[in-house]
Every structure is written in C-alpha cells, then in structure tokens.
Amino acid sequence: MMARRLWVLSTTRADYGLLYWLLREIDEDPELELMLAVSGSHLSPEFGYTVGEIERDGFRIHRRLEVLLSADSRTAMTKAMGLAMLACGDALGEDRPDMVVLLGDRFEIVPAALAAVTHGIPLVHLHGGETSRGALDEYFRHAVTKLANIHFPAAERYRRRILQMGEDPERVFNFGAPGLDHLHRSEPIGREALAEVLGLSLDRPTAIVTYHPATSEPDRGERSPVAALLEALEGHDALQVVFSKANADTRGRAINAHLARWCDAHPERSRLFDNLGPRIFHGCLRHLDVMIGNSSSGLVEAPSFRLPVVNVGSRQEGRLAAANVIAVDNEASAIRDGIARALDPAFRARLADLSNPYDRFGDGLTSRRIKDTLKAVPLGAGLVKKGFIDIRMAAGTD
Numbered sequence: 001m002m003a004r005r006l007w008v009l010s011t012t013r014a015d016y017g018l019l020y021w022l023l024r025e026i027d028e029d030p031e032l033e034l035m036l037a038v039s040g041s042h043l044s045p046e047f048g049y050t051v052g053e054i055e056r057d058g059f060r061i062h063r064r065l066e067v068l069l070s071a072d073s074r075t076a077m078t079k080a081m082g083l084a085m086l087a088c089g090d091a092l093g094e095d096r097p098d099m100v101v102l103l104g105d106r107f108e109i110v111p112a113a114l115a116a117v118t119h120g121i122p123l124v125h126l127h128g129g130e131t132s133r134g135a136l137d138e139y140f141r142h143a144v145t146k147l148a149n150i151h152f153p154a155a156e157r158y159r160r161r162i163l164q165m166g167e168d169p170e171r172v173f174n175f176g177a178p179g180l181d182h183l184h185r186s187e188p189i190g191r192e193a194l195a196e197v198l199g200l201s202l203d204r205p206t207a208i209v210t211y212h213p214a215t216s217e218p219d220r221g222e223r224s225p226v227a228a229l230l231e232a233l234e235g236h237d238a239l240q241v242v243f244s245k246a247n248a249d250t251r252g253r254a255i256n257a258h259l260a261r262w263c264d265a266h267p268e269r270s271r272l273f274d275n276l277g278p279r280i281f282h283g284c285l286r287h288l289d290v291m292i293g294n295s296s297s298g299l300v301e302a303p304s305f306r307l308p309v310v311n312v313g314s315r316q317e318g319r320l321a322a323a324n325v326i327a328v329d330n331e332a333s334a335i336r337d338g339i340a341r342a343l344d345p346a347f348r349a350r351l352a353d354l355s356n357p358y359d360r361f362g363d364g365l366t367s368r369r370i371k372d373t374l375k376a377v378p379l380g381a382g383l384v385k386k387g388f389i390d391i392r393m394a395a396g397t398d
Contacts, residue, residue, distance in 0.1 A: 003033040006374060007062075007097035007121075009088075011040030011108040012247055013050045014297075017278035018127070018179035019103055021367035023059060031375060035097055037063035039084065040108045041247065044068055048245075048274035063091050067108060072253045077107055085111035092119045098379055099124055102148075105132070105141035113147045122383045123148045124374065126178065129158030129165075131318030132296065135214060149383055152178075152370050154300070154358050155320055166388035175369040176360030182282055183304050184364025189283035197280055198242055199271055205343055206240040208284040209233075210295040211259075213251040214315040214330075225330065226255045229292070229312055230262050232335035239339070241270045242284060290342045292335070299325060303356040308342035310335065320358075324351050 006026055010016045026034045036059055041047035043066055055061065065087040069076045092100065092115050100116040102109045103126040116123045125148035132138055145151065145162060153159045154177035162172050195202045211226050233241060243259050246252040263270040276284065285291065285305045291298050294316055298309035303322040311321070313330035321327070328338040341347055360366070377383065 003031055004099070004375060004379075005033045005035055005095075005097040006099050006101055007035040007037060007092065007095060008101040009037045009039065009109065009112050010042060010054070010103075011038070011106050012042065013048065013053075013275045013277070014247065014295075015103045015106065016042070016050065016054060017182070017281065018177070020057070020179075020278060021181040021185060021364075022101075022126075022178050022370055025367050025371040026374075027059065029371060029375070032371070034059070035062040035095060036060065037065055037088075037091065039065035039067055039087070040106065041068065046253075046274075047247075050275050050277075053275070053277055063095075065091065072251060081107055081111050084108050085115060088112040088115040089118065092116060092121060097121060099150075099374060101126070101374075102144060103127055105130075105135075105137035105144070107136065107140055110140050110143055113144045117147050117384075120384055122150065122377075122379065124150045124152070126152045126370070127154050127158075129153045129161035130320075131161075132315060133317040135212075135315050149386070150374075150377060152373075154178075155360070157320055163389070163391060166390065168387060168389055173370070173373055174360065175366045177300050177358040178367045178370060179301060180304060180356065180359045181364045181367050182278055183301075183359075184362075186279060186282070188286060189279055191287045194280065194283040194287050197283075200240050200242070200269075202240075202287060204238060204240060205289045206242065207233075207290045207292050207339075208242050208244070208281075208288050209292045210244045210246075210297070211255060211293040211312065212246045212295060212315060213255060214294070214313055224254055224258045225251065225313075226258050228330050228332045229335055230258065231332040232339060233262075233292075235332075235336045236339055236343075237269075239269070239343075241266075242276075242288070243270065243272045244276050244281070245272065245274055290339065292339060292342075300358050303354055304359060306348070306351040306354050308348055308351070310338040310342050312338075322354055322357055324354055 026032045038051050042051040067080045067083040099122045101124040125144050128145040128151050151162050151172045153174050159174040246255040263272045285307050290308045292310045294312050299319050299321045302309050303324050309325045311325050311327045326338045328334040
C-alpha cells in the first residue's frame with residue numbers, strides 16, 4: 001500500500017514549535033510520508049535562519065520556498081504573498097500530495113491554502129476558530145478555515161466557532177493544542193543550564209518578553225508601538241529581561257531595532273535573541289518569573305507553567321485566556337502596574353491549581369490523535385467537496 005503523503009508547511013519558529021510533535025509522528029509512521037516545506041523567516045539569516053534548527057532535529061526538508069523581501073511594509077507583505085502563491089502553486093503542482101497541512105494564521109499560509117484548493121488537494125487546518133482582533137492574522141485565520149476541509153481547533157469554544165462558520169461537524173476535531181505535547185514529551189532544560197544559555201544569573205526576578213506588531217492597528221508615526229513597553233521596563237530596574245525578537249510582520253524590524261538599542265543601554269540586565277527554540281523558550285516559561293508582551297504563547301502555553309503573563313495591547317484581544325493572564329492597555333503606566341501585579345507572590349500563589357484550557361487530555365498525545373485522524377480520513381472527491389452546514393445558535397452562545 002502506498003504511504004499517504006502529507007505536505008506540511010512551516011514558516012516561522014513559532015509554528016515549527018507547535019508542529020514539532022506532529023511532524024515527528026508523521027515522520028515515524030511507515031504508512032505516512034512527510035513532505036516538509038519551509039518558508040518565510042525560517043530561510044532568513046536576519047531571523048536566525050531557523051531552517052538549520054529543523055535540520056538539526058533530524059527532519060528532511062522537502063521544499064525551501066523563498067518568499068520574504070528585505071522590507072516589512074504592508075506593500076512588501078502583499079508582494080511576499082504573491083511570491084508564496086507562485087511558489088506553492090508550482091510546488092503542489094509537482095508534488096501532488098494527498099493532503100496539505102497548515103497551522104495558524106500567518107500571512108504566508110493563505111497563498112498555500114489557495115494553491116491547495118486550486119489543485120484539488122484536501123486542506124487540513126490547525127488552530128482555526130480563534131480570535132486575535134489586534135492583528136491581520138484574524139482575517140487570514142478565518143479565510144483559511146473556509147478554504148479547509150479538515151479542522152483541528154485547540155479548544156471547544158473554537159470548535160463551536162468553526163461549526164458556526166458552516167463547517168461539517170464530522171470534519172472538526174478538538175484534541176487540544178499540539179504544541180503542548182512538548183510539556184509531556186520533551187526533555188526540559190534545568191534552571192542552571194538555562195541561566196548559562198541566557199547569559200544571566202537567575203537569582204533575581206527575570207521576565208521573558210515577546211512583542212509583535214499589532215498589524216490591524218494604524219501606524220503610530222514617529223513613536224514605535226513597543227516604546228510604552230520599554231518605558232514600563234525602565235520603571236522596574238530590578239527586573240532582568242530576556243527578549244525574543246518580533247516575527248517577520250509589518251513594522252517587526254522597527255520593533256527589533258528598538259529592542260536592540262534598549263539592550264545596548266542595559267547590558268547588565270537584558271539579552272536579545274533572534275530565536276530561542278522550543279526547548280529554551282519552554283525553559284523560560286518554566287523557570288522565569290513573568291512573561292510580558294503580546295504573544296499567543298502567553299495564553300496557550302504559559303498557563304501550563306502557572307506563569308503570570310502581562311498581555312499588552314489588542315493583538316490577542318478575544319482569545320481564550322486563563323487566570324494567569326493580566327490584560328493591560330499599551331500604555332506605560334498600565335504595563336508597569338501589570339508587571340507589579342504579576343510579580344506579587346500572592347498572585348502567583350493563586351495560580352497553583354490553574355488548568356490550561358488548551359490542554360484537553362493532558363497526556364501529550366494530541367499530535368498522535370491528529371496524525372491518526374489524518375491516516376483514517378477517507379480520501380477522494382467527497383473530501384474536497386465543500387458544503388455549508390446551517391446550524392441554529394442559542395442566544396448568548398459564545
């Protein structure tokens with residue numbers, strides 16, 4: 001019997017971390033063939049050339065799709081999407097996989113989804129149904145949901161949203177967030193080893209900070225959107241800070257330039273990394289004292305570590321959040337107050353029994369469940385034939 005061929009696209013360090021155990025499950029199953037395509041910031045030295053990390057993990061790269069431009073304006077983003085459409089269209093026309101697997105809401109995945117639909121290849125989407133109203137990702141995510149044939153949302157609320165969008169309930173599977181498999185299956189890094197990697201002694205409060213552009217908001221002109229966060233950190237001069245660079249989004253390079261200047265001015269208590277990688281990043285969530293910024297990992301992964309999170313601004317607005325998340329406006333005083341609250345031992349103590357709403361089974365086997373489902377789904381014309389299932393929603397249903 002021919003192995004079922006799964007074409008999986010990864011475009012950033014973030015989605016690779018979430019896809020890692022699914023890639024491993026597919027690669028180790030003799031009834032499946034992994035066709036791993038990498039694109040976006042994975043192929044950019046400016047963002048850490050993280051394709052090297054993928055190869056060091058033992059995965060064979062099937063396709064390298066160069067689409068990023070040197071600029072990060074909105075015009076550059078649309079041009080990159082055009083390049084991605086051309087590259088994915090050619091690649092899928094040659095490869096003819098049995099399924100295309102995409103995760104999340106990056107702008108690079110929309111052209112890949114359109115190319116799969118055009119070629120008549122069944123499309124699988126992970127992490128659909130979510131909301132992040134402060135980013136253009138909101139549009140991209142829901143667009144891919146409507147293009148996809150099989151869905152793996154990360155929580156029950158998101159499964160219901162996908163059904164509300166008219167998708168077939170028999171093709172929507174809630175097994176939780178696959179990236180959380182790391183917590184159960186990956187070897188954690190110890191505190192002393194983490195301190196050595198970071199180049200900081202962890203004998204004082206330390207924060208992990210990741211701040212991405214809120215791409216749905218208008219430009220602020222002269223003032224960088226990260227300026228308020230950096231001003232707030234000035235008010236906590238006893239706090240050490242580990243920065244992870246912004247993604248390759250509009251205005252992301254400007255944010256990274258501000259971070260670099262701030263770290264140059266505070267070398268005794270800050271470090272800036274192009275890419276931490278899943279193991280080091282999860283080590284930060286495990287051993288550091290607070291997470292600050294607007295990354296979705298603060299809502300999806302940090303609850304599993306009972307880590308206080310100061311979620312800044314509108315980027316993650318609307319996303320399901322546990323009690324570890326302190327939402328604040330993108331103003332220096334609000335961020336400063338949020339950090340103080342997060343560092344209060346009483347707040348951390350209240351998180352002792354916190355459960356993660358994205359970790360449905362808590363056994364580290366979400367990726368295996370997804371893989372087994374992809375093996376079992378019947379292929380054929382019926383899979384790519386889209387319908388619209390009308391449902392009656394009860395008043396007040398979220």
